[in-house]
Amino acid sequence: MTKTFPRASHLLFAVVTMIATVSPAALAQTPATSSPPAAMQPGPAIALTLGDAARLAANQSAISQGARLRADEAGARVRQRKSDLLPTVTSYVQEAGRTFNTSTLGIDFPATPGNPPLFDPQGQVEGPINTLDVRGQVRQNLIDFGAIGRVRSAQAQARSSNADADATAEQAATVATNAYVRAMRADADLHARQADTLLATELLKIAQGQLQAGTGVGLDVTRAKSQLANTRAALIASRNARDHAHLDLLRSLALPVGTEVVLTDSLTTAAEGGALPDEATLVAQAIQNRPDLRAEDERIRAAKQGLSAIKAERLPSLGLIADDGVIGKNGAKLLNTYTWGLQVTLPIFDGFKREARVQEQQSVVKEAEIRRRDLEQQAQVDVRGALIDLSGAREQLAAATERLSLAEQEVVQARDRFNAGVAGNADVVNASLALTSSRTLVNDAETLYQLARVSLARATGSVTTIR
Numbered sequence: 001m002t003k004t005f006p007r008a009s010h011l012l013f014a015v016v017t018m019i020a021t022v023s024p025a026a027l028a029q030t031p032a033t034s035s036p037p038a039a040m041q042p043g044p045a046i047a048l049t050l051g052d053a054a055r056l057a058a059n060q061s062a063i064s065q066g067a068r069l070r071a072d073e074a075g076a077r078v079r080q081r082k083s084d085l086l087p088t089v090t091s092y093v094q095e096a097g098r099t100f101n102t103s104t105l106g107i108d109f110p111a112t113p114g115n116p117p118l119f120d121p122q123g124q125v126e127g128p129i130n131t132l133d134v135r136g137q138v139r140q141n142l143i144d145f146g147a148i149g150r151v152r153s154a155q156a157q158a159r160s161s162n163a164d165a166d167a168t169a170e171q172a173a174t175v176a177t178n179a180y181v182r183a184m185r186a187d188a189d190l191h192a193r194q195a196d197t198l199l200a201t202e203l204l205k206i207a208q209g210q211l212q213a214g215t216g217v218g219l220d221v222t223r224a225k226s227q228l229a230n231t232r233a234a235l236i237a238s239r240n241a242r243d244h245a246h247l248d249l250l251r252s253l254a255l256p257v258g259t260e261v262v263l264t265d266s267l268t269t270a271a272e273g274g275a276l277p278d279e280a281t282l283v284a285q286a287i288q289n290r291p292d293l294r295a296e297d298e299r300i301r302a303a304k305q306g307l308s309a310i311k312a313e314r315l316p317s318l319g320l321i322a323d324d325g326v327i328g329k330n331g332a333k334l335l336n337t338y339t340w341g342l343q344v345t346l347p348i349f350d351g352f353k354r355e356a357r358v359q360e361q362q363s364v365v366k367e368a369e370i371r372r373r374d375l376e377q378q379a380q381v382d383v384r385g386a387l388i389d390l391s392g393a394r395e396q397l398a399a400a401t402e403r404l405s406l407a408e409q410e411v412v413q414a415r416d417r418f419n420a421g422v423a424g425n426a427d428v429v430n431a432s433l434a435l436t437s438s439r440t441l442v443n444d445a446e447t448l449y450q451l452a453r454v455s456l457a458r459a460t461g462s463v464t465t466i467r
Contacts, residue, residue: 045260050180050450051467053253057176058169058464060254067168074154074161081154084147087140094135099127132334135325142342143318149309156302163295170291172252173463174454179245179252180263181450185443186238186245188267192439193235199411199432200228206418207425220418220425227429231436267446276387282460286379290461293375300368307361313354316346382459386452393449400441407431407438 048056058064103123111117119126141147204224210216250259287293321341326334347354414431417423457463 045262046255047262047264048180049467050177050265051465053176053180053249054173054463054466056253058173061169061172061176061252062254064165064169064172067165071158071161071165074158078151078154078158081147081151084144085141085151087138089136089138091136092133094133095131096133097128097130099125099129102126130329131327132330133325133327134334135323135327137323138320140320141317142320143316145312145315146309146317149305149312153302153305153309156298156305160295160298160302163291163298166291167295170458170461170463173466174458176249176252177454177457177463177466178451179249180265181447181454183242183245183249183261184263184265184267184450185447186242187263188443188446189440190235190238190242192436192443193231193238195439196432196436197228197231197235199435200224200231203415203418203425203428203432204228206415210421215421223425223429227432234436267443267450276391277456279384279387282383282387282456283380285462286383286460287376290375290379290459293372293379293461296368296372296375300365300372303361303365303368307358307365310354310357310361314347316344319343319345379459383456386456386459389448389452390456393445393452397442397445397449400438400445404435404438404442407435411435 101123102119102125103121109118204221204227207216207220207224211218211221246261247257249261250257253261255261319342321343322339324336324338326336328334410431411428411434414423414427418425418428454463454466457466
């Protein structure tokens with residue numbers, strides 16, 4: 001039998017009334033045909049820089065949001081552990097009846113001479129005894145070193161989960177920035193192929209004009225048409241690659257398919273002419289800022305706190321137990337009764353289970369420390385590798401830019417000779433092919449430079465703050 005208290009019944013009635021009132025209005029506003037969520041509908045064009053893409057992916061990508069939820073789960077586990085240090089309050093209402101066999105009481109009731117015994121020596125059923133008990137109970141751990149250690153371990157694990165979420169956000173930002181660089185590369189390739197097509201169209205017009213004027217030959221026109229066909233095919237392929245690159249960028253940013261993204265950065269950003277950053281400074285920055293290293297540090301602390309919590313279970317604990325309520329045969333006559341007590345618990349022997357847990361946790365601590373050292377070495381390798389890539393990309397970009405300038409001069413000179421009629425357009429076609437190759441090499445070098453920037457930011461744990 002469960003007793004319903006008036007305050008609880010009033011609260012339940014208010015909740016039911018609110019649901020009944022709100023539900024019809026909500027149903028009336030629901031359209032007959034469901035539409036996609038607002039987050040999945042394409043919106044207006046979005047202008048993004050490289051840094052904007054990194055921060056957007058860090059905030060709203062699926063993997064970063066999942067990591068944040070796991071951090072929230074770890075925070076909830078801290079509250080669960082704290083419950084061991086807080087009082088537990090329960091109450092119950094019990095109405096019961098009981099019969100019993102008198103022979104199980106273990107007490108012999110002697111009879112007076114000449115009178116039958118009070119109860120049958122072979123036993124007899126007595127009862128039922130009906131009781132109504134309304135009672136509240138309180139349990140409180142006053143001193144429990146093991147519970148305190150478990151709370152601290154859970155707090156360290158929560159900090160580790162938060163650092164893991166930051167590391168996952170950095171990972172999502174890295175994926176997005178790489179996709180952004182590939183989209184910039186695709187845009188640059190498309191512009192280069194458009195320029196190639198424009199040049200091939202001009203050369204075809206010149207060859208056709210010379211043929212009509214009687215100063216050219218049909219072979220020049222055929223060469224020009226072939227070159228134009230090649231550039232058009234390359235243009236189509238480049239446009240297709242650009243569309244796929246932008247689609248990959250949308251996916252990495254968790255944006256709806258069909259959203260137009262305008263890249264405000266481009267590959268034409270020249271490499272900085274200054275000296276490269278100091279490696280030792282960057283390594284120190286990486287060790288301090290990389291979220292994966294911070295997460296491993298917190299995992300080590302959590303493992304050590306867990307070890308301390310297990311060892312603290314050997315210490316005695318002190319708890320308070322109390323209950324108070326009324327009891328009687330029925331509701332007409334209820335009397336107050338209570339129970340209270342202090343309980344000291346001293347663990348003595350548990351079959352060496354605790355010693356085995358200590359040994360296991362010590363291995364967990366050592367494993368975390370090994371991972372921490374390995375991650376620190378990996379950070380040093382990442383920083384040095386990114387600096388090597390950045391330096392090499394600068395040199396490649398300088399060489400490719402010089403080659404592009406010479407290829408442009410070669411095209412101008414070959415076209416001047418072709419216009420003057422002192423040479424066929426074979427030299428112009430060859431020069432235009434060299435120009436196409438030079439433009440591609442410049443795009444490659446600029447792409448490598450931008451990717452090296454992203455790699456250096458990833459190595460130092462600063463992708464989400466990249467500009």
